[in-house]
Amino acid sequence: MGICVNEVKTEKLQKVLARSGMGSRREMERLIESGEITINGKTATLGDRVSMQDMVAIHGRQIKLTAEEDVPRRVIMYNKPEGELCTRNDPQGRRTVFDRLPKLKGERWISIGRLDINTSGLLLFTTDGELANRLMHPSQQIEREYAVRVMGDVQPEHVKNMVEGVMLEDGLAKFTDVQEFGGEGINTWFHVVIMEGRNREVRRLWESQGLTVSRLKRVRYGSIFLDKRARAGEWIELTQQEIDQLTELTGLPKRRKRDTTENREKIDRQRKKTRAIRNVNKHSRPKQEQTK
Template identity: 35%
Template sequence: MSQDAFRKFINPKKNSVVKEELRQEKKKYKKERAAFFDKIKEEKRLEREAQKGNRTAGKAKKSAPVAQKEPPRTKPTGNSKTSQKAEPISSMPLNKYLAHCGVCSRRDAADLIKEGKVTVNKKPVTEPGYKLQPNDEVFFNNRKLFITKNLVYILLNKPKDYITTTDDPQGRKTVLELIKSATSERVYPIGRLDRNTSGVLLLTNDGDLTQKLSHPSYEVRKIYEVKLDKPLVKADFDKILKGLILEDGVIHVDSLAYADNRDKSVIGIELHSGRNRIVRRIFEHLGYDVKGLDRVMYAGLTKKNVERGKWRFLSEKEIRLLKYLNASKNKPKKA
């Protein structure tokens, strides 16, 4: 089996070159971040001045009051912390609205709604497909929800011993602790990585993208590096390629390779299945113990130049590619 699928993760550059590129990227990010917040401060200052001017004009014209124009509104960009007002929601399904508000994915929102944790106009609604009306007010956890306009996309190189959830009743460390300085927006992980699995993890408040990447029909590819307790023999290697029958059905992988020809216990595996603990179960089914599992690629994104436990924002190009990822697979077939 060719190892072409894994060569793209080999970095031929010298360490000094990689470090310098990383320093330049950090420098550029800090500059852009400073410029962004300077812009926000300037916008707020202008808005305050406009409001002050309107109040002064109102006092001067008490004898003949006239309708005043609202102060100019600035359009929030990036990770803006400005307050937001609801967009038109007419006929939008309730679970989709929750996703747009950055609460969770549509699938998870459906569960929250069925459990009676969401209210519309202060009355519980348990139907995920409930069509909202323009004047409806939606509450979750006693908080009124507004559609999120400031979308955030974060790539995290997840370390072990962190769980992929927004909170944990047992008080264990969560991935949100690693990105708390990244944004004030409420973001949530796309998919899950086990506590003992490391590697690429995406977090966002974009409900539509979360729904897309989580749906099996889009066949999102993932590549893992697997470290076994013993070398993978050729017979088992071939069994995996042919397909295995697990307790929840047949599983096929897209490609398989020895990541290191000198150590047959280190395996590279590519697949698009999103079934729970699927990589571990493949090898456990054949009598192997997975000692280490690292996701090196997800939906075309890698952890290159992102140290373990660190994060970065996605570029506009990466976001655009994700939104059009495998779009042809979901187009309706012609009769």
């Protein structure tokens, strides 16, 4: 009779590092490819798997690996204003979406998708790299809904073309739904739904029909709608129910969320501080700039 030996569970290195708060899986893959990560003293390569007993280091600094069941999922909704960049740092010193997010200890916020500098609205951030990866991956078919103000005479055939599909320079693109939302002339609004997050895809689809998008705002990502809890330039932490709804879309197992009174009070203090900074910045700008 053979002896049953418990096998040590291993997972892909980039997945474990993303879960441990080091960044997204794609960011970790780039670090692996550049030779900046080691496993038990040896340079890691793409495809390597690790267990919780392995010693992993980035730039020579040992990383504390976090088991899947020990990680609470945190997700925040941010209402991005126009003019902010979806990058952690900008060489020109322009404001980024990360500037106003709450500070984390031992973790980092990972952006779920991006919006270009002239697009406003809903951005989601999470501490769970695996959740972020699945919500962004085209295979998951997660809906993104946008409010669009269009300049031009929108005809039924324009809408038909964009729903059936238009060949752009980077492949076929289409809306799964287009609904008119009122207005007239240069102030006509539509709501459109798209299943991907390619660069400027919504704008390019309208431009393919000879029409110009003058305002673009994301109002929904998957099951999460932008609402009045977060005004422009502000964030709100999602409830456990909202996080579970997002998680269900990806097929990941649900987890408990650590939500102590102390943590909630800290979050409230961070939001008040963010709002205060926003108001100070608003009133400290020259009047000419404020009226632009």
